[in-house]
Amino acid sequence: MAVSATKLEGALNQLLSAHKIKDYCPNGLQIEGKPQIQKVITGVTACQELIDIAIAKQADAILVHHGYFWKGEPEPLKGMKRARIAALLQHDINLFAYHLPLDVHPELGNNAQLAKLLGVTLRRGLEPWDPMSVAQVGKFDEPISPQQLTQRLQQALQRDPLWIDGNKETIRSVAICTGGGQSYIDLAASQGVDAFISGEISERTVYTAREMNIHYFSAGHHATERYGVQALGEWLAQQYALDVEYVEIDNPV
CATH class of the missing domain: 3.40.1390.30 (NIF3 (NGG1p interacting factor 3)-like)
Known part of the structure; x- marks a missing residue:
């Protein structure tokens, strides 16, 4: 059809x-x-x-x-x-x-799909003044250690994330902004969020994580943004009976 x-x-x-x-x-x-x-x-x-x-x-x-x-x-x-x-x-x-429309969609978006893979329930936007906030904040059902979150990212994305220690033993709240969302770490830290997950990392991100006590996980721009387009493709196939095929092009960044 x-x-x-x-x-x-x-x-x-x-x-x-x-x-x-x-x-x-x-x-x-x-x-x-x-x-x-x-x-x-x-x-x-x-x-x-x-x-x-x-x-x-x-x-x-x-x-x-x-x-x-x-x-x-x-x-x-x-x-x-x-x-x-x-x-x-x-x-x-x-x-x-x-x-950005695919980043922020509450069900099919990159943030929502990554949260689902990690067992995070998203609750609100990180930017309270923006109803379409690019970064989202959620929680784990039970607190986990930063080592456990590292393992979840490894298993979900099939790559080793870069973890910057935020000097907290456990993580309950987490902010997510897939792709190049590292600049949101300051806002997340100011709101008392325990950890921030994004794709990329900048030199200054390391010091923000250490000095503002928020764990930071850089899990790859490409790796964190694979799942929104796959979910959208599945939606298309179901809604219109189209022949939809996802193709993975390797990208280590």
Whole structure:
């Protein structure tokens, strides 16, 4: 069963409340391809390798978390950027991308999916003034040690997280912001949160964790953002009977 690209974009925009969220890129249909869609490839980032796989599998659309046209990037279609977009246009493949809307969705989002994997119940946004807060705060049912949280991250993400000791024996409350959310650690610490989980880490993050007594876990930008797009792909398959396939492109960062 095929569905029109226009209908699919409308459904995804509504589901993810894309129009309500200010972002660094356009969310939705970024590259227009064939009008009818049956085969969809999903992935974290619309890199050339993912595009090549989609072409080989004769996909009608690609759905990703990291698409194109970021604010501040060079505008000319040259080099790597030209090659990617040319391949999509040549093979008439639609490109759908949802950045922050996919991070914050309460059920299918990256934060929600990572929390589910770790056994965290999300309760509120870290930014109390923003109803669409990118970072979320939750709790474990029972306090755990930082060593136990490290093990859970290893098992869930299949990679070793970097743990910065926050000088607390146990963890009950935890803030989560997948991807490049390390700058939220100061806000989490000011609210008395026991631990913060994100994808990336900066040099200053180490000192904030140590001096403000909050454990910090850097678990990988790619690794922490694999699960939202997979959940969204499963939703598409169920709602529209589409052939949806997630493709993992290895990225150690």
